[in-house]
Amino acid sequence: MPTESTFLLAGLFFVAAALGYFFAVFGDDDEEEEELATGQLNADYIKGLNFLLNEQPDQALEVFMRMVEVDDETLETHFALGSLFRRRGELNRAIRVHQNIIARPNLSVGHREQAMVSLAEDYLSAGLFDRAEKLYQDLRESAEYGVRALHKLIRIYESTNDWEPAIEAYQALEKIEPDAGEDGRVAHYYCELAEQAAMDRDFPRARELLKKAGGGRRGADRVRLVLAGLAQETGDHKEAVKVYRQVMKDQPRLITEVVPRLAESCRELDDQNLLTKSLKELCKGTGDGGKAIALATVYDPRIVNETALECLREYVLSDEVLGNLVDTASLERGDANDQRVALDKLREGLGGFVSQTHRYRCTECGYVTSQLIWQCPTCRSWETILPAAQLSVETPVT
Numbered sequence: 001m002p003t004e005s006t007f008l009l010a011g012l013f014f015v016a017a018a019l020g021y022f023f024a025v026f027g028d029d030d031e032e033e034e035e036l037a038t039g040q041l042n043a044d045y046i047k048g049l050n051f052l053l054n055e056q057p058d059q060a061l062e063v064f065m066r067m068v069e070v071d072d073e074t075l076e077t078h079f080a081l082g083s084l085f086r087r088r089g090e091l092n093r094a095i096r097v098h099q100n101i102i103a104r105p106n107l108s109v110g111h112r113e114q115a116m117v118s119l120a121e122d123y124l125s126a127g128l129f130d131r132a133e134k135l136y137q138d139l140r141e142s143a144e145y146g147v148r149a150l151h152k153l154i155r156i157y158e159s160t161n162d163w164e165p166a167i168e169a170y171q172a173l174e175k176i177e178p179d180a181g182e183d184g185r186v187a188h189y190y191c192e193l194a195e196q197a198a199m200d201r202d203f204p205r206a207r208e209l210l211k212k213a214g215g216g217r218r219g220a221d222r223v224r225l226v227l228a229g230l231a232q233e234t235g236d237h238k239e240a241v242k243v244y245r246q247v248m249k250d251q252p253r254l255i256t257e258v259v260p261r262l263a264e265s266c267r268e269l270d271d272q273n274l275l276t277k278s279l280k281e282l283c284k285g286t287g288d289g290g291k292a293i294a295l296a297t298v299y300d301p302r303i304v305n306e307t308a309l310e311c312l313r314e315y316v317l318s319d320e321v322l323g324n325l326v327d328t329a330s331l332e333r334g335d336a337n338d339q340r341v342a343l344d345k346l347r348e349g350l351g352g353f354v355s356q357t358h359r360y361r362c363t364e365c366g367y368v369t370s371q372l373i374w375q376c377p378t379c380r381s382w383e384t385i386l387p388a389a390q391l392s393v394e395t396p397v398t
């Protein structure tokens with residue numbers, strides 16, 4: 001089967017042949033100097049291609065580098081060569097090709113920017129974010145590559161957790177692409193900064209940053225969760241409970257995540273009735289509120305509440321897989337005390353059985369994690385990691 005290199009080499013042959021034809025047809029036969037140059041050019045091409053075919057990339061590189069010094073017409077071939085090296089993971093060679101192009105005198109603006117973009121891609125692939133960032137910053141005003149440069153800068157700042165420049169770049173992008181703001185990333189950037197400020201115990205700054213995050217559709221859940229966290233940190237558990245209840249009402253998908261936090265604040269307030277009332281409200285709806293509470297109860301053994309345990313009992317009785325695994329009759333027979341003992345035992349067993357590492361799953365790429373994170377580290381999507389709808393069994397380490 002032909003490989004990518006085969007196609008590229010075929011392309012290089014084609015360019016070489018086309019250049020030969022070009023010089024043969026349009027070349028000025030009267031100018032001996034150009035004839036000599038053309039002959040040298042073709043000879044160099046054949047030499048370079050031979051080195052490539054013989055898997056001698058360094059020798060091929062030397063030949064092609066010399067050619068760039070003599071002829072403009074070979075530029076596209078050199079871009080293709082640089083791209084080939086990058087895709088093969090030979091980043092030092094790709095960087096050398098693109099640096100060589102940029103160093104050429106009298107390069108057109110278009111070719112210079114194309115080479116800068118290519119070199120920045122090489123740097124990104126090599127993990128040299130600071131060098132890539134500088135090139136993309138220089139390209140921001142480019143008519144052709146400006147938007148691309150902003151997208152790449154945002155990606156770099158997200159990877160390096162540089163949230164302030166990320167905000168600046170994203171706001172610049174929104175001026176060009178008004179739809180860009182709809183994914184709510186800026187709110188997440190402000191939340192990142194607010195969480196850092198909260199870790200530094202600078203709560204006024206954290207609140208100020210959350211105000212800037214705004215009340216957009218996306219990112220709003222996180223803003224409210226961070227706000228509730230700040231309320232907890234500063235001892236305002238009543239406020240925290242109020243916010244948590246609102247989040248769960250608006251976003252049932254976050255119930256499993258929020259119930260342990262709510263339970264914590266209710267413990268601090270020494271008010272189990274408030275927790276019971278909140279949980280009962282969640283069960284009233286037609287959704288899976290009860291099931292989400294049951295999952296939270298398995299994950300967090302500190303939740304001690306009759307309504308939460310009742311949700312767990314109902315979940316186990318209604319779940320086909322669990323129903324076959326456990327003695328469900330023990331949850332229904334005998335007096336309330338016997339049932340409670342059986343339920344506690346089952347809960348403890350499930351707690352040791354379920355996978356903490358599979359608690360959350362990215363709906364885009366399937367990445368699993370043990371804690372709620374707002375940007376998937378694999379597919380880079382925001383708000384696609386959600387609490388799993390089912391308990392997963394821990395896979396033993398072999």
Ligand SMILES: [Zn+2]
Nearest residue numbers: 362365376379
């Ligand atoms: Zn993902």
